Amino acid sequence: MYRILEHTMINLVLFGPPGSGKGTQAQKIIEKYGLVHISTGDLFRYEMSHDTPLGQQAKAYIAKGELVPDSVTIGMLRNKVEAHPDAKGFIFDGFPRTIAQAEALDALLLEKGTAVMALIALQVHDQEIVKRIKLRGATSGRTDDSDEEIIRNRISVYKNETSPVFDYYASKGKSHSVNGIGSIDEIFGRLVDVIDQTAVAARA
Ligand code: C5P
Ligand code: MG
Numbered sequence: 001m002y003r004i005l006e007h008t009m010i011n012l013v014l015f016g017p018p019g020s021g022k023g024t025q026a027q028k029i030i031e032k033y034g035l036v037h038i039s040t041g042d043l044f045r046y047e048m049s050h051d052t053p054l055g056q057q058a059k060a061y062i063a064k065g066e067l068v069p070d071s072v073t074i075g076m077l078r079n080k081v082e083a084h085p086d087a088k089g090f091i092f093d094g095f096p097r098t099i100a101q102a103e104a105l106d107a108l109l110l111e112k113g114t115a116v117m118a119l120i121a122l123q124v125h126d127q128e129i130v131k132r133i134k135l136r137g138a139t140s141g142r143t144d145d146s147d148e149e150i151i152r153n154r155i156s157v158y159k160n161e162t163s164p165v166f167d168y169y170a171s172k173g174k175s176h177s178v179n180g181i182g183s184i185d186e187i188f189g190r191l192v193d194v195i196d197q198t199a200v201a202a203r204a
Helices: 002-006 022-033 039-048 055-063 070-082 099-111 124-142 148-163 166-170 184-201
Strands: 010-017 036-039 090-091 118-123 176-178
Touching: 010 022, 010 166, 010 176, 022 036, 022 090, 022 184, 036 039, 036 070, 039 055, 039 070, 039 090, 055 070, 055 148, 070 099, 118 166, 124 148, 148 166, 148 184, 166 176, 176 184
Parallel strands: 010 090, 010 118, 036 090, 118 176
Antiparallel strands: none
16 A cells, blocks of 8 residues: 555655755756755754744754754654645755654655655765865855854764764665766766666666
């Protein structure tokens, strides 16, 4: 029963360290596949800019490059998913960031009769990440993009708390990696190859 429904949706986790190009590539993927883009980082920034209770809760963590507590992030994610009952699929960008978030995502999607189809990690080395984030910080207005110490902390949080999520989905045969260095279109081509291959395999 679940299997049939599961395969009618394309749910992707776009994975990788901060500054690896997830937001840029997610934008191109939703255009091609008609998916709903959910960036938890963007959601937090929206809440902060409107000074909502959720934004106030998240602010101190984000300023330091730490993770917002799982319960807060998971609740926000659930609301966003449930706001799109007719979605053809979702692209999760910057979520899940912890194993607890991955388990919560799986439970939520199972409740809806669906599942994560694939996790795709953009591979970019640290030196390039720091360079890209500083460049983005010059125009993004994001304070967490401007301070090298905070950037380094975000990278270490990624390595310690987030990278186990790759292994979690790898143990389910769902994790893939692509080279995140190159032009936007080159990287997009690599992502499309993985998405099309896994979508075909899921329908077989
Ligand atoms: O995904 P992005 O890099 O835009 O996230 C910016 C910040 O938002 C992170 O450094 C972190 O402080 C917070 N965040 C979080 N949990 C998530 C996504 C983002 O704590 N799942
Ligand atoms: Mg982003």
